[in-house]
Amino acid sequence: MSTGTNEQMITGGELVAKALKAEGVEVIYTLCGGHIIDIYNGCLNEGIKIIDVRHEEVASHAADGYARMTGKPGCAVVTAGPGTTHAITGVANAFRAEIPMLLIGGQSSLTQHKMGSLQDLPHVDMMQPITKFAATVMSTERCADMVSMAFRETRNGSFGPSFLEIPRDILDSSIPLSKAVVPETGKYSASSKTLADPVDVQKAADIISKAERPCILLGQQVWTSQSTQDAVDFVRNMDIPAYLNGSARGSLPPGDPHHFHRTRRNAFTKSDCIIIVGTPFDFRMGYGKRLNPNATVIQIDMDYRTVGKNRDISLGLVGHIGTTLKGIAEAGSKKDRSDWFNELRAGEEAALEKLMPTFTTDKSPISPYRVAWELNQFLNEDTIYIGDGGDVVTISAQAVQPRQPGAWMDPGPLGTLGVGVPYALAAKIAAPEKKFYYTVEMALSL
Numbered sequence: 001m002s003t004g005t006n007e008q009m010i011t012g013g014e015l016v017a018k019a020l021k022a023e024g025v026e027v028i029y030t031l032c033g034g035h036i037i038d039i040y041n042g043c044l045n046e047g048i049k050i051i052d053v054r055h056e057e058v059a060s061h062a063a064d065g066y067a068r069m070t071g072k073p074g075c076a077v078v079t080a081g082p083g084t085t086h087a088i089t090g091v092a093n094a095f096r097a098e099i100p101m102l103l104i105g106g107q108s109s110l111t112q113h114k115m116g117s118l119q120d121l122p123h124v125d126m127m128q129p130i131t132k133f134a135a136t137v138m139s140t141e142r143c144a145d146m147v148s149m150a151f152r153e154t155r156n157g158s159f160g161p162s163f164l165e166i167p168r169d170i171l172d173s174s175i176p177l178s179k180a181v182v183p184e185t186g187k188y189s190a191s192s193k194t195l196a197d198p199v200d201v202q203k204a205a206d207i208i209s210k211a212e213r214p215c216i217l218l219g220q221q222v223w224t225s226q227s228t229q230d231a232v233d234f235v236r237n238m239d240i241p242a243y244l245n246g247s248a249r250g251s252l253p254p255g256d257p258h259h260f261h262r263t264r265r266n267a268f269t270k271s272d273c274i275i276i277v278g279t280p281f282d283f284r285m286g287y288g289k290r291l292n293p294n295a296t297v298i299q300i301d302m303d304y305r306t307v308g309k310n311r312d313i314s315l316g317l318v319g320h321i322g323t324t325l326k327g328i329a330e331a332g333s334k335k336d337r338s339d340w341f342n343e344l345r346a347g348e349e350a351a352l353e354k355l356m357p358t359f360t361t362d363k364s365p366i367s368p369y370r371v372a373w374e375l376n377q378f379l380n381e382d383t384i385y386i387g388d389g390g391d392v393v394t395i396s397a398q399a400v401q402p403r404q405p406g407a408w409m410d411p412g413p414l415g416t417l418g419v420g421v422p423y424a425l426a427a428k429i430a431a432p433e434k435k436f437y438y439t440v441e442m443a444l445s446l
Contacts, residue, residue: 033079
């Protein structure tokens, strides 16, 4: 659009789409609503796919799932009022699982502020406790700028969701492009691959190099920060038994000499050095109480607030997971730990032998453990496994063995039910060549 002076005009929705394009967004998940129509026009102009779903919770879970698959922030766009409240669970799930995504919610026009307009709710107030950033866009000129700001916050420290509320008149209004604040691609954010304190990196390297019975737990942040290869190199270069948690499952394939699965409790009890990477001391870790009280505990995390929370540690390092692990490996040295590996491997074999009657039982109704075990026959390098729910993830984690990084998806510590179809929808867009298997809470709770 242009004025009589040939000055280009642009709407708020088009500015939003330009900012999404600049961020690398390839698809938005949405349920059509009147408040947000102009964003669709902008996305069509920018070549961004629009996936229309039948419930806004699906849209927010799919944006979460897309971020898990690609390593890039996902995006969902929903209308005001119930559209935004329906999406809250997906945002909360991403918040607890540290997934970068942006939810854009509609809002009634600013000219109707506090007048009781259709679908008017205090969206920002509701979203603030479960996001890293939540704000209202107050002018059309700022639409692109605020989208860029919200995306930047999704990668500030540990990852997480952001929320933007954009009133309808802000989206629909047209302004001269010259008056819009449009951050230039690549010039409004810095690298987040920061190294932890170099002094502490050297301390960690010295401790680990001297340890007789170390072990490492690789958690969610290993995958979400795209640090899998650095984590694998660390484990192999330092020669340390590795246990995998959350989305880090699959970082090492089944049968890898450094991959251990069923002896974590034993390792945590006997290790003299325990390295916790990218996972908090929450309920999954017994709030840190399951670790050998006499062990040297090193915690590496992207969020300062997580380090040392719920349990004292010996050394804490805050920084990008891959960069920090690489720095420690370069400063450290390998030590012969064959006796320790042999002990843990024997424990793995004994644990599996003990579980096999449960995995292969013929009892009726079918045991959920057998369902999980049988799934391994269908998994290969082109398969992504999705666990939908709480108990189903706990059960299948004991049996299902993903074959590669990014091949395991579960809701995370919020234990949300209903992520299966949205995650599969997102994964199919991100990796159309892959096959998908997902199990649901009902199926494995018989």
